[in-house]
Amino acid sequence: MLIVMEGLCKRYPSGERPVVDGVNLHVEQGEFVAVMGPSGSGKSTLLNLMGGFDSPDQGKVCVDGLSLYDLSEKRRTLIRRRKIGFVFQNYNLIPTLNVRENIAFPMAVDRCPREEIQMRVKQLVQDLELEGKEESFPAELSGGQQQRVAIARALSMQPRVILADEPTGNLDRRRSREVLEILSRLHRKERLTIVMVTHDLSAAGYAERILLYKDGRIESDIRQSAGDLQHVLEDFLTILRT
Numbered sequence: 001m002l003i004v005m006e007g008l009c010k011r012y013p014s015g016e017r018p019v020v021d022g023v024n025l026h027v028e029q030g031e032f033v034a035v036m037g038p039s040g041s042g043k044s045t046l047l048n049l050m051g052g053f054d055s056p057d058q059g060k061v062c063v064d065g066l067s068l069y070d071l072s073e074k075r076r077t078l079i080r081r082r083k084i085g086f087v088f089q090n091y092n093l094i095p096t097l098n099v100r101e102n103i104a105f106p107m108a109v110d111r112c113p114r115e116e117i118q119m120r121v122k123q124l125v126q127d128l129e130l131e132g133k134e135e136s137f138p139a140e141l142s143g144g145q146q147q148r149v150a151i152a153r154a155l156s157m158q159p160r161v162i163l164a165d166e167p168t169g170n171l172d173r174r175r176s177r178e179v180l181e182i183l184s185r186l187h188r189k190e191r192l193t194i195v196m197v198t199h200d201l202s203a204a205g206y207a208e209r210i211l212l213y214k215d216g217r218i219e220s221d222i223r224q225s226a227g228d229l230q231h232v233l234e235d236f237l238t239i240l241r242t
């Protein structure tokens with residue numbers, strides 16, 4: 001099992017109720033999981049806990065057999081860099097670095113050999129369809145291109161899992177589809193594990209498993225066959241209305 005969450009709880013000091021309330025979740029290597037749910041229900045917090053960014057009040061998070069919150073801060077940072085790739089709604093690219101440098105950044109921090117960095121950047125530029133943009137800066141790119149750079153950067157360390165928080169939240173329909181097609185292809189071809197928070201049902205349609213999250217709990221865990229979105233939609237609406 002690649003990701004294991006057990007008895008996970010988190011309440012912010014300012015919050016009345018826990019935003020993660022006894023969550024148990026197992027994600028297998030190669031799964032593409034979407035997390036949907038009402039705004040403020042705790043989805044981003046759950047994803048941050050999964051990625052070792054936050055600390056739980058109770059419970060365990062294991063990624064690739066390592067219990068993240070039993071590690072020292074230093075080791076957790078290292079594991080995060082090597083095993084987990086993050087993709088955010090607002091891309092989080094470094095504005096003063098060009099595309100090639102943004103993609104190479106985590107590898108440079110990890111002191112990878114220069115030839116390896118060059119080879120990997122070249123491959124990622126190809127995989128993410130960014131040829132010709134290598135020298136461009138983030139401000140010179142469309143939102144979809146920026147997000148593809150962010151995905152390339154997230155993949156640069158060959159992580160075990162990609163955690164994506166609303167990766168298409170700032171993109172129009174066409175650019176969302178381009179980004180999702182790429183994620184979906186990487187998932188199919190390279191058995192990349194993806195956990196993606198999204199509000200967009202058509203984005204969730206690319207996943208093979210959909211978690212409906214509400215009030216800090218997984219209300220529903222649906223493994224969908226292709227095109228079986230109606231069932232998910234009905235569950236989702238029921239959960240939103242109750």
Ligand SMILES: Nc1ncnc2c1ncn2[C@@H]1O[C@H](COP(=O)(O)OP(=O)(O)OP(=O)(O)O)[C@@H](O)[C@H]1O
Binds near residue numbers: 013019037039045
């Ligand atoms: N660092 C923080 N300190 C205090 N409260 C926080 C913090 N981060 C989030 N919260 C609160 O916790 C709750 C859950 O937030 P979270 O961002 O996890 O929800 P979400 O389901 O991802 O929301 P959205 O879909 O709107 O992005 C919200 O009420 C939010 O205000």
